[in-house]
Amino acid sequence: MSLRAVLLMLMLAGPAAAQPWGQAQEAVEQWLQGAQAQTQGLTVEVPSWVEDGAFVAVDLTLHGAQPPLSLSLLRSGEEDPRIATVQLQAWEAPLRLSTRVRLPRSQQLIVLARDGRGRIWQAAQSVEVLASSCLSPSLGNSAATLGQLQGWLEAGEHGLELRSLLRHPMETGRRPGADGQLLARHLPTRFEINGTHGNLLRVEPFEGLAANPYWRLWLPTGHTPLLLRWVDADGREFRRQLP
Numbered sequence: 001m002s003l004r005a006v007l008l009m010l011m012l013a014g015p016a017a018a019q020p021w022g023q024a025q026e027a028v029e030q031w032l033q034g035a036q037a038q039t040q041g042l043t044v045e046v047p048s049w050v051e052d053g054a055f056v057a058v059d060l061t062l063h064g065a066q067p068p069l070s071l072s073l074l075r076s077g078e079e080d081p082r083i084a085t086v087q088l089q090a091w092e093a094p095l096r097l098s099t100r101v102r103l104p105r106s107q108q109l110i111v112l113a114r115d116g117r118g119r120i121w122q123a124a125q126s127v128e129v130l131a132s133s134c135l136s137p138s139l140g141n142s143a144a145t146l147g148q149l150q151g152w153l154e155a156g157e158h159g160l161e162l163r164s165l166l167r168h169p170m171e172t173g174r175r176p177g178a179d180g181q182l183l184a185r186h187l188p189t190r191f192e193i194n195g196t197h198g199n200l201l202r203v204e205p206f207e208g209l210a211a212n213p214y215w216r217l218w219l220p221t222g223h224t225p226l227l228l229r230w231v232d233a234d235g236r237e238f239r240r241q242l243p
Helices: 003-018 022-032
Strands: 042-045 056-062 069-075 082-088 095-101 107-114 120-129 149-156 159-166 190-195 198-205 214-219 226-231 237-242
Touching (some): 022 069, 022 107, 022 120, 056 069, 069 095, 082 095, 149 237, 159 190, 159 226, 159 237, 190 214, 198 214
Antiparallel strands (some): 056 095, 069 107, 082 198, 095 214, 107 120, 159 214, 190 198, 190 226, 226 237
16 A cells, blocks of 8 residues: 555544544533543443334343432434433442434434442444434324323332333424425423422433333332423423332
8 A cells, every 4th residue: 555545544544533423523622621531331232223212222221320310312414413411320230221312313322420429421323314203394293192101110120110101202493394494493491209208310312312201210119109200492391100
């Protein structure tokens, strides 16, 4: 290989090496603030490829963290890389948290974590997206089911398994309606789980979170009953109490 070819390869690889996280680079740097993140202990399970990027299942596992815990879910290929930020006060160790995200194109899913002792974890996985319906025109009437909040709580050998689903379009302002005009941006502002000892989880969702937001979490016993609470952008609240 000629010297000219080698230099050309280095020039092409340089920006990619300097910006490994694409559009999420600035958010990652702000989170790390110059600190070195651990790569052991945090696992992100996500399909290597999906037929529809509108609903991509994500499972997180974190060992050894101490509360309170902060999580940031990001995607590398979008103008707004944010998916959600999560604050956790209690969980059944190890932390196991599941949700669904929206990926309009192939890119990396990035997860950052910081615990009560100031330790930082980082993990990322690439997802190949064959197609994505998240930017397709709307054909239905989401207002008919808006705010329907479902919750399931089951006791098992690993504590309490909580699953929750909110019927919500999670409109980003980038998707056309049936008339071809862009639908208005409509995102909820937060999701909370509160138990007998106070707040257990708080989520701030962004446009990277899939429509009909879904969360799954294992909690320690002794916190029931639980109150699930979503707050919409217009101030409306959707609640459900689990015994």
